Structures are given as structure tokens and as C-alpha cells.
Amino acid sequence: MNITVAGVKKEVEDGITVAKLIELENVETPEYVTVTVNDEFVESGSFAETVIKDGDSVEFLYFMGGGR
Amino acid sequence: MIRMYRKDYEKILEHARKEAPVEACGLIAGRTENGDKYIEKVYILTNTDHAEEHFTLDPKEQLAAVKDMRANGLVPLGNWHSHPVSPSRPSDEDKRLAYDSKASYMILSLMDEEPVLNSFHVENNEATKEELVIE
Numbered sequence: 001m002n003i004t005v006a007g008v009k010k011e012v013e014d015g016i017t018v019a020k021l022i023e024l025e026n027v028e029t030p031e032y033v034t035v036t037v038n039d040e041f042v043e044s045g046s047f048a049e050t051v052i053k054d055g056d057s058v059e060f061l062y063f064m065g066g067g068r
Numbered sequence: 069m070i071r072m073y074r075k076d077y078e079k080i081l082e083h084a085r086k087e088a089p090v091e092a093c094g095l096i097a098g099r100t101e102n103g104d105k106y107i108e109k110v111y112i113l114t115n116t117d118h119a120e121e122h123f124t125l126d127p128k129e130q131l132a133a134v135k136d137m138r139a140n141g142l143v144p145l146g147n148w149h150s151h152p153v154s155p156s157r158p159s160d161e162d163k164r165l166a167y168d169s170k171a172s173y174m175i176l177s178l179m180d181e182e183p184v185l186n187s188f189h190v191e192n193n194e195a196t197k198e199e200l201v202i203e
Contacts, residue, residue: 066162
């Protein structure tokens with residue numbers, strides 16, 4: 001199936017989960033990445049169960065914060 | 069080297085002064101060339117912590133900014149935040165929460181009359197100051 005990851009069209013296996021896609025994309029420090037699928041934020045505890053569908057658009061966002 | 073336009077520096081400075089004593093924050097985007105970074109656009113985002121000692125970028129605004137960057141042919145270069153009453157250097161928490169080793173982390177200090185902006189590369193909890201050119 002075809003999906004879009006960070007604006008780039010890609011072909012991936014059917015039924016791929018968010019967790020598997022994070023692994024495939026070699027996302028740095030995945031425990032601190034926020035994921036959206038079609039602009040909807042995915043709960044970090046649901047990455048392994050969230051299945052991506054054909055035509056979906058996925059974004060990876062790094063948590064950005066700090067303090068003095 | 070990381071280059072920022074003076075108008076963008078003035079934009080974040082004005083916002084940071086307005087937000088003080090709460091920390092202000094945002095993103096930087098542009099292009100890279102031969103290892104140097106050229107900031108073409110700065111984004112002002114909401115500090116969802118609304119705190120004087122912490123900041124967290126609003127994820128929804130972050131997503132919108134990333135899409136805007138892409139639409140304008142820009143790449144994410146890092147982020148910026150203000151230190152209203154502390155120096156322009158990464159705190160222990162700043163370093164601990166700097167998860168993207170490719171990003172530049174810019175810190176604008178307002179503690180003295182003359183503001184100070186520095187840019188840092190942070191990797192393995194170590195911060196290295198980058199050469200910053202404002203023009």
C-alpha cells in the first residue's frame with residue numbers, strides 16, 4: 001500500500017503499525033516522538049496497535065521543551 | 069555556522085520581551101549548505117507550560133509549522149526559547165530534553181539589559197556553542 005511519511009510518498013506492507021513504521025524509518029529516540037496520522041495525534045501507548053491504512057499521511061514530531 | 073536575519077532576531081526578541089517573565093519559544097527553519105545552516109523563517113509557538121522556568125512547544129502548532137516549512141521548501145533547523153532571568157546557555161533540563169542531535173538549540177537571554185542570543189548543538193547531553201551570524 002502507499003502512504004505518505006513526512007511529506008514523502010512510500011510503499012509499505014499492508015497492515016503496518018505505527019510502531020513498525022517508527023522502526024523502519026530509523027526514528028532517533030523513538031520514545032520521545034509524537035506521531036500524527038492524518039493530522040490526528042496517536043497516543044504513544046497505542047503505537048503497537050495503531051494500524052496505518054492505504055493513503056494515510058504520517059508525521060513524526062520531536063518533543064521540544066526544556067527549562068532554565 | 070548558523071545565520072539568522074536581523075529582522076527574525078528582532079521578531080523573536082520582541083515576542084520574548086512581551087512574554088517575559090514566561091519563557092517564549094518557537095522553531096527555526098531554512099536550508100543547509102556545506103554544513104552551514106541558513107535560517108529563512110522563524111516561528112513563534114505557544115509555550116504550553118506557560119511557565120517562567122519551563123517550556124514545551126504546542127504539538128499542534130509544531131505540526132502546522134512543519135507543514136508550512138515543507139510548503140515553502142524549508143527544512144526544520146531547530147528551535148529557540150528565551151531565558152528571561154538566566155544566561156544564554158542550555159540548562160541541565162534543556163540538555164536532557166534535546167532529543168534531536170541534528171537540531172540547533174537557540175537560547176535568548178533577557179537577564180541583562182542587552183539581550184544575548186546563542187545557538188548550541190546538543191548531543192549525548194553535551195552542548196557545543198555554534199558560530200552564530202546575525203545580519
